Amino acid sequence: MDQGSRRGRSPHWERRRAARPDALTYKQLQKMPLNLRKKAVREARNRHEKIPGRRKERKRISRELSTTPRRQRNDFDRSEHNAMLASTSQELRRILASCETLSDIPHDITPTELMGEIAIAEGQATTVHVQRDGLSTLTVVLHQSEPTIAQLKRAIGLISQAQHRRKQRERHEERLRRRGIAEESAAGESGHEDGRPRRQPVVAMASSTGELVHSAQRNGHDHRAFVSWRFLWRCFGLLNVDTNQPIxxxxxxxxxxxxxxGIENAATLKFVHRVKYFGRQRQS
Known part of the structure; x- marks a missing residue:
């Protein structure tokens, strides 16, 4: 009785009594597999329950301590590589601008576009125009003698990404020009002591976006869904505008x-929703 009365008078007795015997603790989480551990933490968070015990804190290494000599060498090599790419791009621009025959060719032309230009000069090209909702019509030139639909889809992805990258770079250069940064960088390059050009900012581009198929303008703003071309081709298909038949x-x-x-030379295609013409299919 005395022991029970002492337990009843203990201030922590009610809390221990209310605690469930199957309460989740960090000690139990350490013994669980990774998938069950994440599931248990997620369920406890949904029930707004706190996990008792001491959480194992991760050791955070500061950026100053993590700068090793190897990482410094990698950063230096990367900066030198970017500087070489920038100087090569600038020199290629100058060469193309000085030649009247090649003045209309972009300096960052892709191999697919280059082979298409060669095929046009030889008279063996197959040209296909692809209409996109809210975007400019995409002109695809295939250099193969008998191109397949897979080669056409591959060329559409490469050329649309290249044009989208050029558009983003032009926006970036225009933004720098408005801020007066381009003039300052040009003056700095001409007055550099050792004659080496300074590094130019590199515009990062995603591998694929939904804007390559249809316009991403919503209420005056860009809403880009970063998805893969495999996902885009599952959602969209091609329609022959001349025959009004899906491909x-x-x-x-x-x-x-x-x-x-049924796709002839100089045919016009457009992107359409695949489910409208082929129905819902099982994703592969």
């Missing part, structure tokens, strides 16, 4: 030629 790009596992699908 089955999965025919013969993508090896069907454009002539077999």
């Amino acid at each position: 089955d790009d999965r025919r013969s596992n993508g090896r069907a030629t454009l002539k077999e699908l």
